[in-house]
Amino acid sequence: MNLDFTIIFKYMPYLMKAAGLTIELAVLGIALGILLGLLAALLKISHTPLRFIANFYIWLIRGTPLLVQLFLIYYGLPQFGVKLSAFASSILGLGINSGGYLAEVFRGGIEAIPVGQTEASLSLGMGKFLAMRRIILPQALRIALPALGNQFIISLKDSSLCSVITMSELLQTSQRFASVTFASTEFYTTAAAFYLIMTTVISVVLRSMEWRLAVENRTRGY
């Protein structure tokens, strides 16, 4: 076995570009996931019939593989006249998927806030939505941050599944070069290293965010 990692350098610009696409997929996917997750969490804790929609969504998404969800969006939806690009399908798939998990993360955060916070808000004349937006959610999101970071890392790695619906992201690009050059180990090791670097950066950024947002570390503002 003779490994020659120098072959990578020639392809580096393409790998960098593909890693950029991976980041793009993960960031846009998690952004959509945060919106969907927040909406589902709020519906779930509302005492309206809409909470059943949220429950159904969470049940469906968590109970089926992301790969199947991606196939259904990219190959299945066109049968109903909805034709999305591979890129849009990928964002939608990653967003819907992470949203299902984040819904429970956000619900846990919201329910961890003492009821006295809501009562104090209401007693000051705030409506329910204002209290949620200004008082409850800022505290709940801080509690949810570690789990949100976790989901971000999962989504970044899950974006590799988008390779099967023709996205030229990091894994698919590596795969293509590996089959052309027969340097499988070199390219897949490089891909793994790229993922590792990206998830490490995310972890570090999140940890510093957590620290900055931690109420315990606040003594004086401004």
Place this chain on the structure above:
Amino acid sequence: MELAYAPEKSIIDVHGLIKEFGKARVLNGIDTSVSAGEVVVLIGASGSGKSTFLRCLNGLESITSGEILISSVPVEKKSKNLLDIRRQVGMVFQQFNLFPHLTALQNIIEAPIHVLHQKKEEAVQIATDLLTKVGLSDKRDYYPSSLSGGQCQRVAIARALAMHPKIMLFDEPTSALDPELVGEVLTVMKQLAEDGMTMIVVTHEMSFAREVSDRVIFIDGGRIVEEGTPFEIFAGPQEKRTKAFLRRISN
């Protein structure tokens, strides 16, 4: 007996108030009224319903039957009036319930800016004055986690006052405090009473009831058992249950 305290201009009127939690009847027919500027202290054993009564007054608890009028407007869970009523009725909680992610100043200006739509500079000005009034002008940029319990409670009082309420409700405001911190909160409340604020206070601080209140109401079993001036209640209680309660807490 009610006639003796019939207010000239009542700001709170309560008729036949009944509150049930499931099958448990916590308030069993409360009738009373409070006039503007009056300081009323509610006393009674824990579980007697006095905190529940207070929470009914600003609609934090919905009532089972009866009627509560604040400035002649009924307090109803589903009504749009409820937000308006809550803006006029400030509340101070046993556990302070300050917003931990906001500084003392931000706690105070939050509702004036987002509920009353005050300009930020105006709200900050009012909040600064209120912090001075409660003796905490040097703590305006501190988060609640770095304030003592007594300081937190004084910020909470300032926060409620920033809405310019007509009535202030105090739900055991000193019960969660270390004994040496009780005084600073009572001093602020006393000042407020002297300024003419209408106050309803649930407390175990009998010295406060004696010195500051206009009227003491003893609640037991979800009913008003006896009410009168502090002198009448403390010096010559008429009812057996009042006597027993006062004897218990003085020991």
